[in-house]
Amino acid sequence: MKEYQVALLGFGTVGSGVYRIISENGAQISHREGISLSVRKILIKDFEHEPNLALAPRELFSTSFDEVVSDPSIDIVVECMGGIEPARTFIIKALDAGKTVVTSNKEVMSKNWPAFEKAAKATGAGLYLEATVGGGIPIIRTILDSMQANNITRVMGIINGTTNYILTQMTENGQSFEDALKDAQALGYAEANPTADVEGFDAMYKLSILSSMSFHAHMPIEVIYREGITKLTKSDFETAQLLNYRIKLLAIGKKEGNRIEVRVHPTMIPDTHPLASVRGVFNAIFLTGHAVDDVMLYGRGAGCMPTASAVVSDIIYACHHDKAHKYMTFVNEESMSGDIELVKDFSCIYCIRLHVADKPGTMAAIAGAFADHGVSLKSVIQLGENDGVSSRITFLTHMASEFGVNEALKQIEKLDCVNEVESVIRVEE
């Protein structure tokens, strides 16, 4: 039986979970897979402040990355430290040394893809990243090993559990964003500084990876439109409910020919859509392929054991493919169909709520502004109280241009009869 030695960089939630699975299920993995896995080294910052020191034998721990990377017996380096440095340097050095790297770190991966790819190709080292997107959900493997014969035209997902928990609370319990965030922090779903989650950065990192894989073209984070959930109000959820929509933070990628659009923003989707019923910290990713049509994968997008499950599945996969199929992430990185055109002026349906003066001519002025910029309206709904002086009007557009809507709203904001553009939420059907 072939033996593989693993080094763990980082021993937090994910690293300790990987250690636990390899320790507890090692015999079973050997039986099923015909390989033997063992953890040979665990890199930590220092012995004094390491909280999980009791979870593995003392002799496995090391504070020296050089000791790890120079150990010729180590085949696979698992990076689960998170953050940019020293993760970036360690990954490059491990690949330079010809060691296969498995990572769960979406930020470092999405920000350094070209450098990692170059290093991996130079030495023939493998690089696996199933755990970077959707925790235990097998999304990367599905794209690469099950949808090979498909042109993927759309990827649309709930890929941040923290914000989905907050939005579920706001939808189901009428909580404010602030209260839902506090609850999420108390439950350990959100960090003390929640910016990466609630402003959509985490989803943006993951969408960069997901869309690059899906569309076989590198989509760096810089090309992704990003908008978080911090500005959503109770009124937005009331509007959504009345229109039979749910509000979700969606990561969306679409490809039509060579035209690609990639964006992360709060989105209204019909409450009958499979993504609408994804509640709490669960994640789900909806893929559309030209042959397979719609496929959705659902599961726990984070957490110790689900993410560790994905890491260990990558380790086993890497063992089976160490010669045959090395560049699983790269062979298909470049499009065969010429230059990709990145679409910033994408088309969408928009749900726009205005606070307006209740006087003759208001509707005509607003409708005129939309028409001036080619935005066609599907429905206009007056919701909520009307005090006789002002009212709230919700507009649902037909498919309209992002830039057109922005220009129309600039004009509408300046109208005397408009008190405020209260909310603009994109809609996917």
Added chain:
Amino acid sequence: MKEYQVALLGFGTVGSGVYRIISENGAQISHREGISLSVRKILIKDFEHEPNLALAPRELFSTSFDEVVSDPSIDIVVECMGGIEPARTFIIKALDAGKTVVTSNKEVMSKNWPAFEKAAKATGAGLYLEATVGGGIPIIRTILDSMQANNITRVMGIINGTTNYILTQMTENGQSFEDALKDAQALGYAEANPTADVEGFDAMYKLSILSSMSFHAHMPIEVIYREGITKLTKSDFETAQLLNYRIKLLAIGKKEGNRIEVRVHPTMIPDTHPLASVRGVFNAIFLTGHAVDDVMLYGRGAGCMPTASAVVSDIIYACHHDKAHKYMTFVNEESMSGDIELVKDFSCIYCIRLHVADKPGTMAAIAGAFADHGVSLKSVIQLGENDGVSSRITFLTHMASEFGVNEALKQIEKLDCVNEVESVIRVEE
């Protein structure tokens, strides 16, 4: 670039879809995967009655299996004829000849697994069957390549689109079984003879494959409890709605230690369960692994292109693994933990509706019968009209033994105060 020659056995819905994908997407597959695929032979019954003859060049077609199997240039044989014979014989002969077999035929696979395994092992041929379960849903690959480190404790799925369409119509439009079946037949979702679907045989074949893969132990169809949807009435759907349940034909496998239960039957699930919102002909499979927790995969469970997408993904996978990883279906076929105990007396929650005489002592007699057989009641609900003479009572049990419930119902049926046991539906939460 390595070239692979494919033979198609059968050129109906699936076979013609495979041909189309390889023809139309061949260049793209070569670019991404570094392999060249081509269809070299298409086996049909006879030229006169072949409806799809115009879809491929005449010289590819053959009516002689011997010609196909004896062609040394053919690497991969795709069986998509359906039915038992001649599919069974052809698969065995292809494996005997050392050719890798890809099949979409759940019936022949579930009924001949041991013979196919023996033949494949003898010559080292590969055998791939992603397309047998869930059409385009990558469920087999997920179990084998993404959940390797998990003990799968439960698999629960909607794996027959025909019955899910019928049940969706009965739920949402209040149709009778007969009317919904007629609609399904008119739309091409159900066959003229719908027995295999509506009596749960198709789901049983698929569950045999799914549970064998999930539990790493062969689960032949003979050990699967099977019950179809033909006896469901409008009253059942009304009851379900009042209790906030949906009725689905579920294929269920559970494993606890060495104890396994496998069953196909109409099931009530809470309407908040992710499977509850799987509508129409869509399929979805819910897996629970000890590390990854709950994962669900959703998509089109049938149809030309989705199923062909799964077949082509198997062909490409087989090309990449022709030496390295051959027995993807078999290495893990036997349990390492000793003999499997098959549980026929499984435990479940039951929803039981009785038509009873409206007189003193009725409830005491019924409750007594349940108690006699250890069936504990969670709730008793009187639903619908009460004419003063008779009424309908619905009992929801706590977890109870299948045998215990059956014995209790035998006793209850004999009670003077009971007119009829109208319905018994199992519940999963």
